[in-house]
Amino acid sequence: MARNKCFNREDALQKAMTAFWSQGYEATSIQDLVDCMGINRGSLYDTFGDKHSLFLAALDQYTETSVTRSSALQRDGNAKQILTEFLQAFMLRNIEDKDRRGCFITNTAIERSSHDEDCATRIRNYFSSVEKDLEQLIARGQAAGEIKTSRDSATLAAFFIGVMQGIRVVAKVNPTEEYLRPLVDVALASIDG
Known part of the structure; x- marks a missing residue:
């Protein structure tokens, strides 16, 4: 007779994600996972x-949550203001990360992507999704005259992905607004000319 599972799958997956996020893939043992x-x-x-x-299931769960957060880029309104608010909120989330865990996606990209194609594919897909949202927002802002058109929207979107990843990595060692604000300000200046 099969035994019934006495745990909530989503809750257990969330706990595993937290362990992997805090320690990384290699440093997290099966015993760590069983315990947590x-x-x-x-x-x-x-x-x-x-x-x-x-x-991979934990990474999928995290990317679903992160893609939902990036949906803020799809809202109506002034595109330049939406991008500004999004990037500033992004910076503040990284500053407020007292444990300096950074981003599970970024951490995984650094630790696993060069030798784990399953992880690399998921991360590429995630970046592509956010980049698409950025590109559409920027193109909309350019069409409305809110964002300068000296660079095409695809180039600017890829640039903002790079800036965001840089902020995530730098915030792990220097999570201060004094240090990160210039990165945001210079990035936002790119849409002014």
């Missing part, structure tokens, strides 16, 4: 497969 998730090894393997499959 509050389940036994058999349940972990039966529900999520191996460690790598669990990691």
